[in-house]
Amino acid sequence: MHDEPRPEGQADDRSGPTGTSTGPTIYEVAERAGVSIATVSRALRGTGPVSGRSREKVLKAVEELRFVPNRRGVSLAEGRHAANGVVFPALSGPYYAEVVLGYEEATSELGQSVIILSTDGRGDVESLVRDLAGRVDGMVIFGRTVPDETVAQLVASGLPVVLLARTPVEGADTLSAENTATAVRLTEHLLAHGHRRFALLGDDAGGDIAERWDGVRQALAGHGIVPDPPVPSEFSVEGAYEAAQALLKTSNRPDVIVCADDEMALGVLLAAEDAGLDVPGDIAVTGWDDIMAARHARPALTTVRQPMRELGRRAAAALDELVTGARTDRRHLILPTELVIRSSCGSHPLEDQ
Amino acid sequence: MHDEPRPEGQADDRSGPTGTSTGPTIYEVAERAGVSIATVSRALRGTGPVSGRSREKVLKAVEELRFVPNRRGVSLAEGRHAANGVVFPALSGPYYAEVVLGYEEATSELGQSVIILSTDGRGDVESLVRDLAGRVDGMVIFGRTVPDETVAQLVASGLPVVLLARTPVEGADTLSAENTATAVRLTEHLLAHGHRRFALLGDDAGGDIAERWDGVRQALAGHGIVPDPPVPSEFSVEGAYEAAQALLKTSNRPDVIVCADDEMALGVLLAAEDAGLDVPGDIAVTGWDDIMAARHARPALTTVRQPMRELGRRAAAALDELVTGARTDRRHLILPTELVIRSSCGSHPLEDQ
DNA sequence: TTGTATGCGTTATCAG
DNA sequence: CTGATAACGCATACAA
Numbered sequence: 001m002h003d004e005p006r007p008e009g010q011a012d013d014r015s016g017p018t019g020t021s022t023g024p025t026i027y028e029v030a031e032r033a034g035v036s037i038a039t040v041s042r043a044l045r046g047t048g049p050v051s052g053r054s055r056e057k058v059l060k061a062v063e064e065l066r067f068v069p070n071r072r073g074v075s076l077a078e079g080r081h082a083a084n085g086v087v088f089p090a091l092s093g094p095y096y097a098e099v100v101l102g103y104e105e106a107t108s109e110l111g112q113s114v115i116i117l118s119t120d121g122r123g124d125v126e127s128l129v130r131d132l133a134g135r136v137d138g139m140v141i142f143g144r145t146v147p148d149e150t151v152a153q154l155v156a157s158g159l160p161v162v163l164l165a166r167t168p169v170e171g172a173d174t175l176s177a178e179n180t181a182t183a184v185r186l187t188e189h190l191l192a193h194g195h196r197r198f199a200l201l202g203d204d205a206g207g208d209i210a211e212r213w214d215g216v217r218q219a220l221a222g223h224g225i226v227p228d229p230p231v232p233s234e235f236s237v238e239g240a241y242e243a244a245q246a247l248l249k250t251s252n253r254p255d256v257i258v259c260a261d262d263e264m265a266l267g268v269l270l271a272a273e274d275a276g277l278d279v280p281g282d283i284a285v286t287g288w289d290d291i292m293a294a295r296h297a298r299p300a301l302t303t304v305r306q307p308m309r310e311l312g313r314r315a316a317a318a319l320d321e322l323v324t325g326a327r328t329d330r331r332h333l334i335l336p337t338e339l340v341i342r343s344s345c346g347s348h349p350l351e352d353q
Numbered sequence: 354m355h356d357e358p359r360p361e362g363q364a365d366d367r368s369g370p371t372g373t374s375t376g377p378t379i380y381e382v383a384e385r386a387g388v389s390i391a392t393v394s395r396a397l398r399g400t401g402p403v404s405g406r407s408r409e410k411v412l413k414a415v416e417e418l419r420f421v422p423n424r425r426g427v428s429l430a431e432g433r434h435a436a437n438g439v440v441f442p443a444l445s446g447p448y449y450a451e452v453v454l455g456y457e458e459a460t461s462e463l464g465q466s467v468i469i470l471s472t473d474g475r476g477d478v479e480s481l482v483r484d485l486a487g488r489v490d491g492m493v494i495f496g497r498t499v500p501d502e503t504v505a506q507l508v509a510s511g512l513p514v515v516l517l518a519r520t521p522v523e524g525a526d527t528l529s530a531e532n533t534a535t536a537v538r539l540t541e542h543l544l545a546h547g548h549r550r551f552a553l554l555g556d557d558a559g560g561d562i563a564e565r566w567d568g569v570r571q572a573l574a575g576h577g578i579v580p581d582p583p584v585p586s587e588f589s590v591e592g593a594y595e596a597a598q599a600l601l602k603t604s605n606r607p608d609v610i611v612c613a614d615d616e617m618a619l620g621v622l623l624a625a626e627d628a629g630l631d632v633p634g635d636i637a638v639t640g641w642d643d644i645m646a647a648r649h650a651r652p653a654l655t656t657v658r659q660p661m662r663e664l665g666r667r668a669a670a671a672l673d674e675l676v677t678g679a680r681t682d683r684r685h686l687i688l689p690t691e692l693v694i695r696s697s698c699g700s701h702p703l704e705d706q
Numbered sequence: 707t708t709g710t711a712t713g714c715g716t717t718a719t720c721a722g
Numbered sequence: 723c724t725g726a727t728a729a730c731g732c733a734t735a736c737a738a
Contacts, residue, residue, distance in 0.1 A: 025731060036709045041733060049707055071487045072429040073731025076714050091450035101444050104471055113468045113488055118457055134424045135466055266649050296619050298651035389725045402723055426715025429730045
């Protein structure tokens with residue numbers, strides 16, 4: 001086997017025109033330092049005893065050769081990837097982008113790297129996810145991306161999984177931002193403005209949106225109001241624009257449109273403007289997420305702020321616990337959200353951000 | 354060595370409380386199919402001849418065992434990661450998010466996965482990048498993230514690198530959106546509006562922003578105007594807000610503020626509003642990127658649209674060529690950009706989006 | 707404290 | 723067409 005380190009012809013064997021460089025191996029370091037590869041490994045990773053003399057020699061050789069342990073070898077030997085995955089629909093809005101950023105930051109601090117997978121516009125999500133599963137030690141999955149069936153299979157295969165803003169699946173952690181209670185408060189605020197004819201825009205079965213509508217209905221029920229079912233719409237400015245156009249033409253036009261997220265609310269704002277309607281004078285509009293555009297839109301959007309960055313960080317921490325085995329039970333965590341009142345829901349004489 | 358596949362005790366050896374499952378190995382498949390591992394490998398990847406009979410047996414065993422080749426083993430044997438990296442400052446605005454998404458999509462279609470690294474707020478960028486370099490076959494690096502020195506080292510180490518919106522570095526591909534020519538056109542449009550006192554907001558040495566200022570200066574020179582040096586500011590809504598506050602108090606207030614990007618322009622809009630200034634009546638404002646908020650701001654922002662998605666796709670394609678060795682020379686590609694006239698630069702009686 | 711030998715899971719060469 | 727076996731690069735029991 002490895003009697004003589006690299007039988008013959010090695011070193012500058014950079015074949016191929018481009019960067020197929022290989023870098024020195026632990027054998028070359030060992031040879032140069034006059035020790036065994038075991039000692040090199042121990043010296044470098046601080047596992048097991050190494051004499052000061054040996055350590056010096058190793059470090060010197062490492063320095064001279066610019067040795068960096070080959071990750072592929074390390075991974076195979078360690079039996080882990082030192083990488084985690086994250087599956088999201090897209091990065092169009094700030095919501096996913098922020099969460100992913102918080103996730104990457106925390107994961108990176110834990111010495112792991114993160115592999116991303118976006119599912120919007122992909123036809124073969126399941127195979128993509130399965131492939132990803134083979135390249136990571138664990139993964140975070142957002143709602144609206146992977147079918148329950150597939151998640152269950154991943155979990156069954158033993159892969160640590162953290163679900164974000166998604167209905168729970170046996171065997172996986174769940175993390176989400178509070179929806180229902182804040183939706184109740186938002187709705188009560190709208191009722192206080194005198195709004196009575198509510199329209200809900202956007203829907204997803206069993207996701208976080210459904211929880212928000214639960215809150216809205218709950219608050220309305222207290223006033224004897226039963227709203228129409230949520231109006232289906234694409235989760236985008238354009239999709240909401242179209243849906244709103246139809247809605248605004250109704251004989252019995254709503255006096256407030258509660259949108260599933262901010263981007264949709266922006267679309268509604270546009271539709272109202274084109275219809276010659278004043279917001280909030282003729283109709284109120286609210287969003288959810290508090291993306292940047294929410295603050296800059298005119299009127300500025302009343303919405304709900306989610307701790308996006310923190311969601312990402314928590315997901316990373318939870319996943320790490322599962323991967324390392326530091327925790328074996330499953331947790332379902334809910335982070336608080338904050339109602340952000342601006343002007344799109346009605347006039348507020350005094351305060352106005 | 355492998356005389357008997359897995360000497361003893363294997364299979365359901367899932368140790369550890371969590372998901373340390375291992376999955377079947379190629380040896381188990383071979384044993385079950387009654388062939389050698391070489392045949393299994395050949396049958397599965399279609400390399401080399403395999404009799405129909407053998408193929409059937411292998412496929413059956415694979416099916417029954419739900420065998421999936423272990424990526425770590427594959428990577429080590431193949432000598433590649435089948436993963437590419439991308440280094441960006443953050444995902445706050447839609448710019449990076451969109452480019453990254455285009456990149457991920459294209460990379461994924463090429464069968465590679467993408468590992469991300471964001472540098473904003475990180476103190477040890479260089480070591481992070483070096484670590485990333487050991488985990489990928491090539492990487493895309495955005496401007497404003499990694500020092501030239503480090504990039505040069507990566508390239509020297511043989512790693513294929515594609516630079517995005519960044520000054521060229523010997524040995525790396527360069528990809529960017531057109532800046533100077535469009536900046537000239539933007540400036541000429543502003544001049545046509547009668548604006549003469551120009552302020553430039555935001556600066557970065559040697560990045561894509563510098564190219565834009567070159568275009569602005571070039572156009573102004575044609576009118577005998579020499580603008581002040583760019584006003585330094587953080588690349589964010591808040592940073593620009595502060596910088597603009599100072600700028601608007603100047604005795605000789607500018608009549609147009611050209612911003613390095615849209616987010617900064619939004620900050621300026623806010624500052625103008627707070628200062629009781631009308632945009633574009635009292636002062637014009639322009640951005641760059643055409644992010645979503647640009648369209649929804651009031652007044653809507655005049656800006657420049659970049660083919661963000663396409664930039665990501667092209668970067669992925671270029672990197673793949675370098676990684677596979679399909680191309681050995683270095684290319685410097687520039688994608689066209691589009692001037693988007695809205696209302697923040699002055700009134701346009703007829704057309705108005 | 708050190709070195710030897712073996713395992714990690716595939717790929718691919720080369721002799722049958 | 724098939725199988726034995728040498729890489730791939732590193733980690734680590736185990737023996738010395």
